[in-house]
Amino acid sequence: MTNKKKILIETLHGSVAQLNELSSMTEGIDVYDAAGYVDTEFLMEALSCVNTFVNASNTVVQKISSLLAPDASTDEKKKQDEGKKxxxxxxxxxxxxxxxxxxxxxxxFNKKSYAEAKKWIEEAGGSWQGGKIQGFTFPFNPERIFSILKEGKRCNLQQDYQFFETPTDVADWLVMLAGGIHEDDTVLEPSAGRGALIKAIHRACPSVTVECYELMPENREFLHTLSNVILLDEDFTKDSVGSYTKIIANPPFSGNQDIEHVRLMYERLEEGGTLAAITSQHWRFASTEKKCIDFRNWLKEVHGEVFEISAGEFKESGTSISTMAVVIKK
Structure with missing residues (x-):
């Protein structure tokens, strides 16, 4: 073993020992300050450091793994570059x-050209199908999307419409948190997507009519095919008509849209009614944003409850962002 290799091994052993020591230092520590509030400064700094540790560790793993699988030969690289650019x-x-x-x-095409095209099509909702199909299929009528792509324009549906479908288990759980659904309930789903929450509502009570809003044209087209569903309009935030006994939602998160939606839902809720909505955790820890601080204070005033959602629950929907459920009875 060369001197350079010995130094690397000794350094790695030292890093492992330090990490083990850090692990023991977390014992007896909680995330609350002396006043009983979440110590956001400590929490964010600790998480930032842990994230840096993980990134550095992954880099080391990749570097060492690359020793076992050196770069492709020049001939192989040339082969990958063959084809139309x-x-x-x-x-x-x-x-x-x-x-x-x-x-x-x-x-x-060459490998890079194909990979870039595939990424654009997948962002627009397409999935590659081999076999007899040999093309990209869509869970909706793709004509509008196709016309946009043909013009050389990007069409990222999740980014444009904040569309991350609610998993079935989470949807059923959210309906339960809302107190279930009964035949005499008036129900609203403010950002319906492709109806994941509506289907959960109908699993709880098939006969109830669900009123909803949805921005994405392809999703609106699909919602029209569902029974006992009334599509009111596109943008829930631009309407104020109607009140409901149950409002169940998974609103968009970016730019604090989730907490804005929750407050608007509360305004549309009848006395004695319940809303249950999925939100990000951002508002919970943001210490300097007035909108988040105001929301935390407001949530206490209306006696809102918060329920944790396990990390990774929305992974299949295309996001790993941490989430929670907010439940308020008016």
Whole structure:
């Protein structure tokens, strides 16, 4: 073993020992300050350091693993670069839509060109299907999306519409937190997506009618096919008509939209009614944002309850952001 290798091993042993020592230092520590409030300064600083540790550890693992799998040979790299070096815009311009399936042009692209085109199509909701299909399928009518892609424009549905579908287990749990659904309930779903929460509501009470809003055109088209559903309009935040005994929602998170939606839901709630909404955890820990501070104070005034949602519950929907459920009875 060379001197350089010995130094590396000794350093790694020292790092492991320090991490073990840090682990023992967490015993007896909680996340609350002397006044009983969450010590956000400590929590955010600790999480930031842990994240840095993890990133550094991953880098070391990749570096050492690369010793076992050195870079591809020059010939292999040349092979990967073979094929047409079309831009994403060129590829999409020559795509076709056949019976709802997006087909790539019959050209042998190089690896990078294909990967970039595939990413754009997947952002727009497409999924590659091999076998007899050999194209990208969509869970909705893709004509509008296809026309946008053909123009060489990006169409990231999750970014544009904040569409992260609620998993079935979480949806059923949220309906339970709202106190269940009964035939005489008036029910609102303010950002319905493709109806994950509506389906959970109907699993609890098939006969109840659910009124809803939805921004994304493809989702609105799908919602029209569901029974006992009334699609009121596109944007819930631009309407103030109607009151409900149950409001169940998974609103968009970016820019504190989630807490804005919750406050608007409360205004549309009848006396004695209950709302249950999924939110991010950002408002809970933001110590300098007035909107978040005001929301925390307001939540106490209306006796709102907060329930944790396990990390990773929305992974299949395309996000790993931490979430929680807010429940308020008016």
């Amino acid at each position: 079309w831009s994403v815009e060129e590829i999409l311009k020559h795509c076709t839509l056949e019976d709802g399936v997006l087909k790539l042009p019959q050209v042998q």
